[in-house]
Amino acid sequence: MPCLISCIIYRMxxxxxxxxxxxxxxxxxxxxxxxxxxxTSTPTSTIISSTSTPTEAPMALKVNGDGITLVEYQADLVxxxxxxxxxxxxxxxxxxxxxxxxxxxxxxxxxxxxQKGGYSVDDATVQARVDALATSxxxxxxxxxxETTNGYTDxxxxxxxxxxxxxxxxxxxxxxxxxxxxxxxxxxxxxxxDLANANSLLAQLKSGADFATLASTLDPxxxxxLGWFPQGYLTQPNVEAAAFALQPGQYSDVxxxxxxxxxxxxxxxxxxxxxxxxARRTLQEKTLNNWLQTQKAADQxxxxxx
Numbered sequence: 321m322p323c324l325i326s327c328i329i330y331r332m333x334x335x336x337x338x339x340x341x342x343x344x345x346x347x348x349x350x351x352x353x354x355x356x357x358x359x360t361s362t363p364t365s366t367i368i369s370s371t372s373t374p375t376e377a378p379m380a381l382k383v384n385g386d387g388i389t390l391v392e393y394q395a396d397l398v399x400x401x402x403x404x405x406x407x408x409x410x411x412x413x414x415x416x417x418x419x420x421x422x423x424x425x426x427x428x429x430x431x432x433x434x435q436k437g438g439y440s441v442d443d444a445t446v447q448a449r450v451d452a453l454a455t456s457x458x459x460x461x462x463x464x465x466x467e468t469t470n471g472y473t474d475x476x477x478x479x480x481x482x483x484x485x486x487x488x489x490x491x492x493x494x495x496x497x498x499x500x501x502x503x504x505x506x507x508x509x510x511x512x513x514d515l516a517n518a519n520s521l522l523a524q525l526k527s528g529a530d531f532a533t534l535a536s537t538l539d540p541x542x543x544x545x546l547g548w549f550p551q552g553y554l555t556q557p558n559v560e561a562a563a564f565a566l567q568p569g570q571y572s573d574v575x576x577x578x579x580x581x582x583x584x585x586x587x588x589x590x591x592x593x594x595x596x597x598x599a600r601r602t603l604q605e606k607t608l609n610n611w612l613q614t615q616k617a618a619d620q621x622x623x624x625x626x
Contacts, residue, residue, distance in 0.1 A: 380623075513580045
């Protein structure tokens with residue numbers, strides 16, 4: 321099952337069918353950690369390519385010449401539609417198509433990068449993962465039943481699993497490149513909904529009012545404390561930019577954002593402050609997305625379905 325579709329649904333409440341899908345996805349993820357790494361100058365692709373057979377099967381997508389057959393695309397589209405139906409989600413046919421194409425495109429780009437980097441997954445490794453899955457599900461017959469229900473054959477499931485192992489490995493190389501520390505500021509904010517009030521509060525600060533006291537009055541729960549954060553973390557880039565333009569002990573002018581009107585005060589700054597789990601995850605997601613967007617801009621991607 322495509323990794324990125326799994327990622328979409330894993331946070332959501334599942335019914336029994338999706339619990340089984342999640343189990344299989346999680347075991348697939350473990351597989352990537354046990355696959356072998358063997359540098360080679362000419363890694364062998366496991367993706368069906370335009371030269372794989374004398375008469376090429378109808379294709380839905382090609383990325384740098386490697387691709388996804390129409391049969392595989394259609395089967396994955398059905399799986400997505402079923403998952404959305406089980407979760408009572410709605411999406412147009414165009415949105416569903418785009419989601420499946422995006423998922424496959426991302427996987428192919430990640431797989432190709434892993435192979436170029438010398439990462440290798442052999443058939444014996446894939447078979448070992450299949451055997452482990454069968455054992456976890458209660459036997460080979462249970463796995464075969466799940467494959468049939470979800471539109472897989474033994475061969476197509478192994479191809480999907482192998483691609484996912486490659487993609488997961490490359491994804492981990494990208495996100496783990498994000499360090500555990502970063503240049504960060506610890507800041508407080510005053511946030512109000514109208515400009516006149518914001519200007520009045522700024523005037524009070526300029527007259528000597530204590531920032532923390534004003535912030536606590538307006539937000540008794542948090543005291544306006546934004547905590548420590550790196551660049552690229554806040555949802556309002558202009559607020560973040562203002563914070564990083566300040567020195568400790570300084571406050572900003574009024575800043576307008578989608579949330580209202582802010583005044584930012586920097587308490588302290590540390591060039592190598594440990595990232596929180598959430599902040600590092602956010603930076604990792606952005607790093608992965610930026611990598612994918614860069615690859616998509618440079619590589620040859622052909623979408624062959626309407």
